[in-house]
Amino acid sequence: MMKAQTIEEKQYLVRFNADTKSHLHVLDDNICLTKCPDKICTIFCPAAVYKWEEVRMHVGYEGCHECGSCRIGCPHENIRWEYPRGGHGIVFRLG
Amino acid sequence: MPEKFDCIVVGAGPAGTACAYELAKAGVNVLLLERGEYPGAKNVMGGVLYRKMMEDIIPEFYKEAPLERPIVEQRFMMMDKESAVTFSYKGLEWGREPYNNFTVLRAKFDQWFAEKAVEQGALLVCETVAVECIVENGRVVGVRTDRPDGDIYADVVVLADGVNSLLAKQLGFHREWRPDEVALATMEILKLDKNVIEDRFNLEANQGCTIEIFGDATKGILGTGFLYTNKDTLSIGVGTLLSGLIKHKIKPYELLEYVKNHPMIRPYIQGSEPVEYLAHLIPEGGYHSIPKVAGNGVLVVGDAAQLVNAIHREGSNMAMTSGRLAAETIIMAKEQKDFSESMLDQYRMKLMESFIGQDLKKYKDATHHFESFPQYFEQYIPMLNRATSQMFTVDGASKWEKQKKIWRDLGSTKQKFKLARDMMKAWKVMK
Numbered sequence: 133m134m135k136a137q138t139i140e141e142k143q144y145l146v147r148f149n150a151d152t153k154s155h156l157h158v159l160d161d162n163i164c165l166t167k168c169p170d171k172i173c174t175i176f177c178p179a180a181v182y183k184w185e186e187v188r189m190h191v192g193y194e195g196c197h198e199c200g201s202c203r204i205g206c207p208h209e210n211i212r213w214e215y216p217r218g219g220h221g222i223v224f225r226l227g
Numbered sequence: 228m229p230e231k232f233d234c235i236v237v238g239a240g241p242a243g244t245a246c247a248y249e250l251a252k253a254g255v256n257v258l259l260l261e262r263g264e265y266p267g268a269k270n271v272m273g274g275v276l277y278r279k280m281m282e283d284i285i286p287e288f289y290k291e292a293p294l295e296r297p298i299v300e301q302r303f304m305m306m307d308k309e310s311a312v313t314f315s316y317k318g319l320e321w322g323r324e325p326y327n328n329f330t331v332l333r334a335k336f337d338q339w340f341a342e343k344a345v346e347q348g349a350l351l352v353c354e355t356v357a358v359e360c361i362v363e364n365g366r367v368v369g370v371r372t373d374r375p376d377g378d379i380y381a382d383v384v385v386l387a388d389g390v391n392s393l394l395a396k397q398l399g400f401h402r403e404w405r406p407d408e409v410a411l412a413t414m415e416i417l418k419l420d421k422n423v424i425e426d427r428f429n430l431e432a433n434q435g436c437t438i439e440i441f442g443d444a445t446k447g448i449l450g451t452g453f454l455y456t457n458k459d460t461l462s463i464g465v466g467t468l469l470s471g472l473i474k475h476k477i478k479p480y481e482l483l484e485y486v487k488n489h490p491m492i493r494p495y496i497q498g499s500e501p502v503e504y505l506a507h508l509i510p511e512g513g514y515h516s517i518p519k520v521a522g523n524g525v526l527v528v529g530d531a532a533q534l535v536n537a538i539h540r541e542g543s544n545m546a547m548t549s550g551r552l553a554a555e556t557i558i559m560a561k562e563q564k565d566f567s568e569s570m571l572d573q574y575r576m577k578l579m580e581s582f583i584g585q586d587l588k589k590y591k592d593a594t595h596h597f598e599s600f601p602q603y604f605e606q607y608i609p610m611l612n613r614a615t616s617q618m619f620t621v622d623g624a625s626k627w628e629k630q631k632k633i634w635r636d637l638g639s640t641k642q643k644f645k646l647a648r649d650m651m652k653a654w655k656v657m658k
Contacts, residue, residue: 139480142415142504149264176472178413178479178506197506198269200391204508205406205469215262215393218373219354223268226332226416226503227462 139180143195151220154193156181156202157212161188164210173202173211197222232258232350234557235370235381237357237394239266239341241543242529243387245284245550246557248340251347253558258379259341259349260372262356267337269389271414271507272543274330274455274462275437280544282325284551285343293339295330295457296435297322300428304491306442306452307612311491322434330435330455330462332416360384360394366523366566367398383557383566384525387550390508392518392531400527401518407470407598408512410450410537413479414464415487417499421459427495428456438495439540442608444486448475449598452486453540454495461496463487466509468598479506511537514591520578521571526553534583538590538657545583552577589658596656602649610636 158164164171165187173182173189179197183190198221203213215221234250236243239261247259263269275298281288289297300317321327345351357370361378369380386394390409395401421432428436435456444452450467465479465486472479486492510516510533517534520527528534529546536545556574560566578584597603614633624632637643 137484139478142480142501145415145501145504170476172473172476175476175478176411176469178411180478180480199411199506199508201409201411201469201508203391204404204409205473207473209403213391214358215356218262218356219264221269223264224271224334224503224505226334226460227271227274227414227505 147223150194155214155216156193158189232381236385238387242546242550244340245547246554247349248344249554251349257349259351261353266341267334270333271505272333273453276331277328277544278326280547293335299434300436302438304440305608307609310612367525386527390510390530410466410509410511412466413483413506415501416503417461418502419499447605514587523568524566592656
């Protein structure tokens with residue numbers, strides 16, 4: 133069978149040079165809690181960076197592909213998005 | 228003391244590097260900034276690089292650039308759940324000089340291209356983020372980087388910072404993109420023996436094939452799947468408008484798995500080993516989304532300017548040409564010592580007169596049309612599959628009977644009119 137079926141397996145294939153601090157910030161967890169029943173970023177993020185933990189959004193920025201979808205797709209403009217510091221973040225080796 | 232250059236190019240992708248290359252070649256003192264560990268470290272592409280626009284910059288680049296395979300066959304699959312209607316063109320003229328296009332792996336290609344710009348005299352500095360443009364008296368005079376004492380000045384700044392283009396947004400050249408102006412593409416590189424690739428795709432050594440997949444690859448939502456042959460890997464991916472993923476609540480990596488396991492696709496990739504997973508946005512707003520591209524002391528090129536023809540999967544070629552046109556404009560501006568918007572706006576005019584402006588104009592309403600009317604992907608592709616199956620299945624029914632059955636399958640008179648109208652409308656937005 134094909135390998136790398138789950139997102140965790142896919143992420144294992146990628147090289148990251150994670151910074152010590154996050155380049156992604158959920159501005160207000162309360163907005164996610166009260167105004168965003170779908171928590172849609174937890175669905176469309178291609179690296180499953182966002183995980184809802186009962187009352188707060190966990191942001192696994194270390195696995196971010198820096199695509200920008202969350203900044204554009206958050207229906208409440210509740211994500212502050214920057215590039216990781218120079219040389220940090222994802223390092224594509226091939227494609 | 229702050230550094231001063233003639234020109235700073237932000238981003239060493241195809242647009243920025245093309246611009247820096249042309250400037251350096253003309254003797255302009257140019258700094259090429261790249262936030263990745265190396266050029267290409269942040270870049271993703273399905274993998275088709277067009278020969279012509281690259282050769283406008285480096286003639287016969289294909290004799291030394293790290294390319295995968297020249298493409299001799301392009302297939303288009305209209306895919307349903309258990310079937311596909313495929314259209315293909317294969318021509319050996321594409322397999323020899325001057326070639327049409329090549330598959331490439333961008334991390335390798337972008338490094339090579341940036342090295343060529345350095346050979347011409349450009350200064351490449353990696354691992355450096357340009358965090359904002361420095362604006363004085365309504366004019367861009369440099370960039371602030373994330374390095375200590377990181378302010379750098381120049382007569383003109385070229386924003387080649389990719390689809391997100393936070394810098395053009397900072398300048399107010401465009402608002403934040405809407406989710407229907409960007410497509411999210413996910414892709415995997417699959418390792419597979421060279422001979423197996425050639426057998427499966429009906430290729431000789433040093434020939435390549437591309438397959439674009441419409442319909443069930445995206446479960447009916449607007450987008451495409453793709454499968455491209457590299458030397459000893461395959462690139463397989465799927466891209467849909469971000470708005471489509473949001474509306475249908477689909478996880479992009481699950482959609483990628485769906486494509487990989489689709490019975491029409493699986494046999495191509497069986498036994499391969501995934502070696503990298505990648506995600507990236509593609510600017511697909513088209514003509515209507517092109518931002519302001521010239522200001523006082525600043526130009527915008529490539530993805531940052533939304534220069535992608537999604538219908539023909541062209542982007543890196545537009546990036547290169549836009550970078551080259553920006554360089555031409557800067558060289559002229561330098562001669563006249565005038566970097567004002569009215570001078571630099573000549574870049575916009577060149578852009579619009581070129582194939583870039585013309586092609587984006589041609590398809591200006593296409594993406595929006597197909598997004599607004601999902602029946603093309605949801606209904607008409609399955610219909611085409613059923614009709615083809617009906618016509619070519621020999622079961623004793625006469626061909627006239629079969630045509631009647633197909634006609635009945637199109638639905639009521641009202642539905643037939645709707646279909647005819649939709650085909651007319653599709654023709655209108657594509658012609």
